[in-house]
Amino acid sequence: MNIVLLDPRQTQSETWTITSKRQLEHLHNHVEVQVGDTLKVGIREGKRYLTEIVNVSENAIEIQQIEQQGVPAKLPVTLIVAMPRPKVLRRLIMDAVTLGVEKIILLHSYRVDKSYWQTPFLQQLEHYVTLGLEQAGDTIAPQIEQHKRFKPFVEDILPTLITQEKPAFVAHPYVTAKMPCAINHACTIIIGPEGGFIPYEIDLLVKNGCQAVSLGSRIIRTETVIAYALGRLFGTT
């Protein structure tokens, strides 16, 4: 947790009060905050501030703003990823948010087990987003969409996301074209499931405007390839 995210309703008065069990536990046990310490705080969907701790108790920490701080810019990228195994979902969302992805779309695919869509973790997305924002020092949550039908999404919705200024790249190990690097424009990247998209899905993605590109001959896990591809695409930021 590199900033403490507060709800706008917590920041109406001059003194703000941190009351979340999770945040208090971290500040008490890991940071061991004391009156007079400074604390980086973000207001959800709002600004970021350096604050001073003015009162500390077991169930509340009171702070007052010292100065405004910048919020890190987002990466101009839409990440479309095949719905991962539940145990991977948390880390995938957290990492994508931490790295600054603007929009995340969870998509069904032939090799996605239908049971993945039943996981209770999908009720936790908001929490994973908060953890990612607090890690990155960001305050603005990305949009997250879920599309449980591959063909209608690829044929009807995906084309509306693709423009000449914002191309879409699907990572596919078996093509010679390489994913570009250090681009200076927006894009959409599409990451398949464990085992990859099936040929029919790759064909449909390409037919609907995606470029199939390779990240090299190594096969990288979904949760790892996202950071690898984002670092490659946005290396100049």
Place this chain on the structure above:
Amino acid sequence: MNIVLLDPRQTQSETWTITSKRQLEHLHNHVEVQVGDTLKVGIREGKRYLTEIVNVSENAIEIQQIEQQGVPAKLPVTLIVAMPRPKVLRRLIMDAVTLGVEKIILLHSYRVDKSYWQTPFLQQLEHYVTLGLEQAGDTIAPQIEQHKRFKPFVEDILPTLITQEKPAFVAHPYVTAKMPCAINHACTIIIGPEGGFIPYEIDLLVKNGCQAVSLGSRIIRTETVIAYALGRLFGTT
């Protein structure tokens, strides 16, 4: 598991036999292999082959080679990383191996809890390397070193790793110089612990030949920043 790694001693005769419980469990339950199927197999520290399955039983799968396949090239990078929390160690090693890091150095640092060096997971490094190689389709294990004293390593060993052709970059959020992208030469990257290196450590690293460079204003977890930095540095591969 995208290839099955065998010990050279398992590949002396014409027919090779897979007997590892872990590998058999995967091939039986996830791949559901049958006689006649092809299987990608690597020989540890050796070549990679497409093989055909000639016999399947509960406790053994027999294969014969069809043709040799290429082993993916390593990234010309030495990764020096502050010893992570035990629960992060497995993933960090697996990802670094999967991504093709040539050499991994686990280093102590002021903000590394000394207890991390006592974790039984350090006895599992060999296993994590195997998992990473089987994920990537690689057969060559990276070197892994452990250095439990920061100052002697940085002053006596690190300088011997740095040349004009192989610079060293330490990721540090509070500098204006940016980590380069899409380089076409070898390098060493140094990743600090949770909470970062302390100023004394950054100073000592710089004094001993490292360039402190930033990856942007977002603070990224150790296990995520490695893939992000490698994608950025080696975007042209």
